[in-house]
Amino acid sequence: MDIVYHGKTKEFHLFNDDISYIIGIMPDGSPGQLYFGKRVHDREGYSRLIIREDRSMAVGLPSDERFSLEMNRSEYPSFGTSDMRHPAFELLYDNGSHVSAFKYMSHDIRDGKPGIEGLPALYTEKDDEAKTLKIVLSDELTGMELELFYTIYASHPVVARSVVFRNKGKEAVSLVRCMSLSLDLPDHDYIWMQFSGAWAREKYPVERKLDWGITAIASLRGHSSANANPFVILKRKHTDESAGEAIGLSLLYSGNFITQAEVDTYGTTRLMTGIHPERFLWEICPGGSFHSPEAVLVWTQNGLNDLSQTLHTLYRRRLCRGPWREKERPILLNNWEATMMDFDEEKILSIAKKGCEAGVELFVLDDGWFGARDDDTGGLGDWYVNTGKLPDGIAGLSRRIHDMGMKFGLWFEPEMVNPDSELYRAHPDWVLAVPGRDRSLGRHQMVLDMTKEEVQDYLYERMSSIISEADIDYVKWDMNRTISECFSIGRSAKEQGTVYHRYILAVYRLYERLIADFPELLFESCASGGARHDAGMLYYAPQAWGSDDTDAVERLKIQYGTSYGYPIASIGSHVSECPNQQTGRVCSIETRANVAYFGTFGYELDLNELSDEDFDKVRSQIAFMKKYRGLIQGGRFYRLLSPFEGNYCAWMVVSDDKSRAILAYYRVLAEPNPGHRRVKLQGLDPDMRYSTDEGEYYGSELMNIGIEISAKPDPSRRPEGDYYSRIIVMEGIQS
Numbered sequence: 001m002d003i004v005y006h007g008k009t010k011e012f013h014l015f016n017d018d019i020s021y022i023i024g025i026m027p028d029g030s031p032g033q034l035y036f037g038k039r040v041h042d043r044e045g046y047s048r049l050i051i052r053e054d055r056s057m058a059v060g061l062p063s064d065e066r067f068s069l070e071m072n073r074s075e076y077p078s079f080g081t082s083d084m085r086h087p088a089f090e091l092l093y094d095n096g097s098h099v100s101a102f103k104y105m106s107h108d109i110r111d112g113k114p115g116i117e118g119l120p121a122l123y124t125e126k127d128d129e130a131k132t133l134k135i136v137l138s139d140e141l142t143g144m145e146l147e148l149f150y151t152i153y154a155s156h157p158v159v160a161r162s163v164v165f166r167n168k169g170k171e172a173v174s175l176v177r178c179m180s181l182s183l184d185l186p187d188h189d190y191i192w193m194q195f196s197g198a199w200a201r202e203k204y205p206v207e208r209k210l211d212w213g214i215t216a217i218a219s220l221r222g223h224s225s226a227n228a229n230p231f232v233i234l235k236r237k238h239t240d241e242s243a244g245e246a247i248g249l250s251l252l253y254s255g256n257f258i259t260q261a262e263v264d265t266y267g268t269t270r271l272m273t274g275i276h277p278e279r280f281l282w283e284i285c286p287g288g289s290f291h292s293p294e295a296v297l298v299w300t301q302n303g304l305n306d307l308s309q310t311l312h313t314l315y316r317r318r319l320c321r322g323p324w325r326e327k328e329r330p331i332l333l334n335n336w337e338a339t340m341m342d343f344d345e346e347k348i349l350s351i352a353k354k355g356c357e358a359g360v361e362l363f364v365l366d367d368g369w370f371g372a373r374d375d376d377t378g379g380l381g382d383w384y385v386n387t388g389k390l391p392d393g394i395a396g397l398s399r400r401i402h403d404m405g406m407k408f409g410l411w412f413e414p415e416m417v418n419p420d421s422e423l424y425r426a427h428p429d430w431v432l433a434v435p436g437r438d439r440s441l442g443r444h445q446m447v448l449d450m451t452k453e454e455v456q457d458y459l460y461e462r463m464s465s466i467i468s469e470a471d472i473d474y475v476k477w478d479m480n481r482t483i484s485e486c487f488s489i490g491r492s493a494k495e496q497g498t499v500y501h502r503y504i505l506a507v508y509r510l511y512e513r514l515i516a517d518f519p520e521l522l523f524e525s526c527a528s529g530g531a532r533h534d535a536g537m538l539y540y541a542p543q544a545w546g547s548d549d550t551d552a553v554e555r556l557k558i559q560y561g562t563s564y565g566y567p568i569a570s571i572g573s574h575v576s577e578c579p580n581q582q583t584g585r586v587c588s589i590e591t592r593a594n595v596a597y598f599g600t601f602g603y604e605l606d607l608n609e610l611s612d613e614d615f616d617k618v619r620s621q622i623a624f625m626k627k628y629r630g631l632i633q634g635g636r637f638y639r640l641l642s643p644f645e646g647n648y649c650a651w652m653v654v655s656d657d658k659s660r661a662i663l664a665y666y667r668v669l670a671e672p673n674p675g676h677r678r679v680k681l682q683g684l685d686p687d688m689r690y691s692t693d694e695g696e697y698y699g700s701e702l703m704n705i706g707i708e709i710s711a712k713p714d715p716s717r718r719p720e721g722d723y724y725s726r727i728i729v730m731e732g733i734q735s
Contacts, residue, residue, distance in 0.1 A: 001154035003109045003131045006044045010104070012133060013042050014150060018157035019299050021150070022046050023075055023135070027067045028082075029103025031075035031135055031148065033184045036159075037245075038301060058082070073184030073268065076137075076148055076163065078102065085270050086214070086262050089163070090177035090277070093142060102137035102146045109133050113151045113160070118505055120252045120539030121294045122151070122160050122318050129154055129318075143169025156314050162294040167284040175282045176497075179274030180251060181295035185234075188263040190247075193233040195561055200549035200582055202226045202530035203561035205644060210234070210269060216260035218276055222447070222483025222500055223254060226531040226547075230257045231565035234271065235304065241639050242303040242682060248311065249273055250565055252319070253293035254536040255504035256280070279486065281497025293536065304564065305638050305682065312567040312637060315535060320542040320570075322515065324522050328629050329543065329569065330407055331622055332362040332474070332602035337550070337577050339606070341368030341375060345390050345397060354607040356404045358615065359622040362474055362602075363401050364409035369394065371421065377444045380416055381423035383462035394470040402471065409474030409522075410466070414459045415507065416445045416480060423458075430455050432499070434487040442481030449488050450506035451499055460513050467518055475514075477541065479527040504536075511540035524572055524600075530558070533566065543570050543600050550576035550604060551583040552595040553723060556643040556666055559598060560651070568653070569633035573599025575621070577606075587723045589614050593621040594664060594725040597632060598651065601625050628662060628729070631655050638682040643668070650709070654683040658699070659732035661690070665709045667724045678706030690730040702730070 001016040010025035011034070022034040024047045034049045051071045058068040059082040069083035079087035080099035091100050111127035124130050130153045137146040147164040161181040167173055188210045194217045195203040203226075208215060217232060219225040230251035239246050249271060251257055256276040263269050273295050282290055296314070300307040316326055333355035335348060352363040367373070369390060371382030385393040392399075394410065401408040417424050417431060419441070424431070431446040433439045439446055448455050467475070488499045514521070523541035525532060529548035537544060547558045555573065562571055573596040579586050589610075596602070607615060625632075635653040640663075643649035649666040661684060684690065684699035697707070709726065 001131060001152060002042075003133050003152065004042055005107065005109065009044045009047045011044065011046055012107070012135070013046075014131075014133060014152040014159065015039055015042060016152055016154055016157070019152075019159070021152065021159050024050060025104045026050055026072060027064055028061055028069065028101075030069070030137070031104065033073040033075050036183065036185075036297075037299060071266070073186065074182070076146070076182055077184075077270070085264055086260070086272070087177065088179040088182035088272055088274075089165075089175070091144065091165075092174040092176050094171050100139050100144065101141070102139050102144075104135065105138040105145070106136045107134060108136075114149075116162060116291055116294060118508060119291065119293055120319070120508065120536045121162070122252075122296065122314070123321075124318065142171075142173065143167070144173060153314070156298075156310055157300060158296055158298045158310065158314060160294055160296050163292045164289055165284055166289045167286050170286055172283050172285045175284055175290055176280065177277040178280070178282075178290065178292050179272045180253075180292040181249070181274070181297065182270060182272040183297065185269040185271065188267050188269045189236065190234040190261075190269065191237060191239075192261060193235060193564075195229040195231060195564065197226055199226055199528055199531070200547060201554065202533070202547050202558050203229055203564075204557060205561050205564065210261055210263050212263050212265055214260055214262045216258060218256075218258040218260075220256050220276060220278055222256060222486065222503060223479065223527060223532045224257060224534040224536075225482070226527075226529065229565070230259060230273065230534050232259050233304065233307065233564065234261065234269075240303055241305045244303050245301045246299075246304055246307050247271075248298040248307050248565070250296045250298070250311065250535050251293060252296065252534075252536045252539065253504070254507070254532050254534050256500050275501060279497060279500060281494070282501065283494060296535070308564050308639075309636050311565055315538055316567045316569060316634070319535065319538050321539065322542070323520055324542050326634060328633060329600040330361040330474070330522075331359070331625055332364050332409065332600075333360040333607070334364040334366055334574065334602060334604045336366035337581055337604045341373060343368065343389065345392070348397065349400060350608060351606050352401055352404060352406065355603070356406055358607060358618045359626070360406060360603065362407040362409055364411065364474060364476060365394075365397065366411040366476070367413070367478075369410070378418050378420035380413060380418040380445055381421045381448070383412070383414075383459075383466065385466075394466055398470040398472065407473035408471070409476060410470070410472050411476045411478060412463060413478040413480060414463060414510070415448055415450060417448050418445050429489045432483060432486055432488065434485050435489060437485065440484045442484070445481055447481065447483050450510070451488050451491075451502040456506055456510055459510060463514060464517055467514070467521065472521065474522045474524065476524045476526055476545070479532060481528075508540065515540065526572070530562070533562065533570070535566070538566070538570055543572055545572040546599060549582045550574055551580040551585050552587045552592045553585060553668055554583060555595050556649045556668075559595070560639060560643055560649065563637055563639060563651070568598055568637050569600065571599035572602075573597075574602045574604040576604040585723075589617050591666070591723050591725040594727050595666070597625060597727070598653070598664065600633070601629065631660055631662060636683055640679055640682065647671070648677070650679050652681060652683070658683065658685040658688065661730040663707070663728040663730070665726045665728070667710075668722065670719060670722050670724070674710055676708060677710040679709045680704065680706040684730075685732065688732045689734045691733050692728055692730050696733065
């Protein structure tokens with residue numbers, strides 16, 4: 001790994017064993033994108049890739065009309081000179097001009113990686129893990145400076161990028177567009193993959209071929225959303241899970257965003273991601289600055305599983321923080337689907353006691369423990385214990401749960417408020433709302449104006465007080481509605497363009513304050529399920545509730561799609577009651593667990609209502625998860641059969657030393673007189689023998705011939721029926 005600057009040709013070469021990223025200073029003084037991809041030799045002379053030619057309708061430099069930005073690939077392009085594609089940034093000056101001309105001024109290369117104040121970012125623990133390049137550009141006329149940051153890791157084929165705008169001039173400047181990354185590619189022979197959906201069906205892969213024009217995914221909901229996730233993949237036509245070139249782009253941000261690919265009529269592709277420019281305007285006063293969120297660029301030539309595994313490892317080890325970063329997650333029992341808000345302490349303790357008997361390690365009390373909260377129409381925001389339900393408060397309940405030998409967790413939804421609450425009646429100006437206009441409701445609630453310090457302080461005081469007094473081990477932080485009427489009462493007209501961004505910065509800030517006070521606390525983020533399951537949130541909460549849809553069959557799609565960009569250990573997954581509350585489907589408790597294993601794992605039902613037979617199965621499931629969760633949550637995950645392509649789904653996880661593996665196979669609907677099916681495995685040691693419950697096989701057999709997986713007809717018993725699943729554990733016994 002190194003970053004080399006060639007002064008004669010003004011070229012920067014970032015490289016490790018896998019990739020090269022080459023930047024050259026172009027004739028207009030701006031940085032150009034010369035190459036990104038498989039590692040190439042370091043040398044001077046890649047500036048030959050800068051294009052100079054006569055081209056009708058192209059605009060060139062006054063000193064050299066043969067050089068046009070429209071025909072070249074830029075690192076951080078602007079609009080208004082000779083580049084007619086969408087810009088990475090836009091500054092509005094006092095005279096009404098939007099034209100900037102940033103030119104190379106200096107650079108700095110250092111070991112390690114700096115953080116970003118107030119924003120999530122990758123990090124290093126040792127300086128030799130990564131190197132960082134800062135390129136400083138200056139606009140001489142206005143005094144604005146632009147810093148481009150690039151970090152390359154020694155052991156990962158990734159480049160992390162962000163930008164900083166600094167006003168060293170004499171007048172305020174408005175930043176109206178700010179992408180975190182722009183990457184110009186020399187062709188457009190790519191398939192675009194995005195991960196879209198809605199509540200209860202998050203992160204479905206959607207593919208389309210890039211062609212002339214713009215392909216984009218975005219959110220204007222105030223959060224990353226279940227509808228559009230800030231992660232995309234560009235893959236070549238023949239790339240599949242195990243082979244082929246692909247580029248992944250992940251934005252470490254939880255607010256409004258846009259990720260787009262623009263293909264011009266010359267066949268080049270401009271890929272970019274950052275804060276959505278709609279309703280964004282940030283004034284940078286003299287002496288002030290603005291730092292963009294960070295974006296992560298990953299490249300592979302070994303297929304989509306390899307791309308995902310890179311992100312899984314990187315995010316588990318160098319994005320997640322604290323003692324839970326790579327620690328095995330506790331098996332939990334949540335009361336939500338068992339009781340909703342209709343509970344008292346006796347009922348909660350009876351559910352917890354049964355969970356303790358089964359081997360549960362963490363009991364979580366969900367919504368309904370505070371204020372006048374008997375349904376979702378009132379009480380939200382009044383973070384004071386309802387002693388009618390819990391006579392000894394949260395502290396008393398927590399003590400009883402701890403006495404059983406379990407940890408105790410608690411649900412909060414700090415960012416929202418019901419109109420029917422003491423908080424709203426006391427502070428109607430604490431919500432995002434436009435004076436004189438109707439205040440829209442979602443789930444009977446409004447959004448608190450997190451940009452107000454008094455709101456942040458109130459939430460911090462109430463949450464920290466309850467957490468400390470009650471000895472809380474885990475917090476589920478929920479967020480159950482999209483932002484509408486995004487107006488901060490009391491702010492100036494110009495400041496309204498900052499509110500969406502300030503809002504998510506305030507959420508991050510509240511997380512940071514609580515993490516500083518309670519560093520051992522395990523946070524799980526939630527937003528009506530996966531509506532804010534993004535890389536930015538993993539910096540604060542190492543796991544996220546994957547979806548409010550707990551149906552095992554639907555979770556196959558949700559968890560499969562989520563695995564493309566996010567670690568298995570980040571996916572909250574539970575065995576819930578049957579029939580399922582979201583779909584009405586009836587699945588065996590075996591299949592419900594066989595899906596939920598591949599995540600954090602837990603239960604969301606009243607175990608007292610299970611038959612003795614099913615309760616014994618729960619005990620066995622918990623024992624299985626305790627034995628293998630380190631492998632499942634920390635191993636290399638492989639997608640084998642997609643639930644989006646047929647009646648079957650399969651995936652597997654392999655230990656780093658390849659001595660252990662677990663295969664999971666799922667068949668959705670039963671088939672009459674089925675044929676035999678084999679699944680070819682991946683990631684094993686070809687020379688190692690693996691023991692399974694059906695025999696011993698070499699890794700080479702399992703990967704090239706496959707393993708017989710179909711449900712075997714047996715005249716002596718009934719067919720397995722719909723929603724069949726199998727888990728096969730493989731233990732290496734000889735190399």
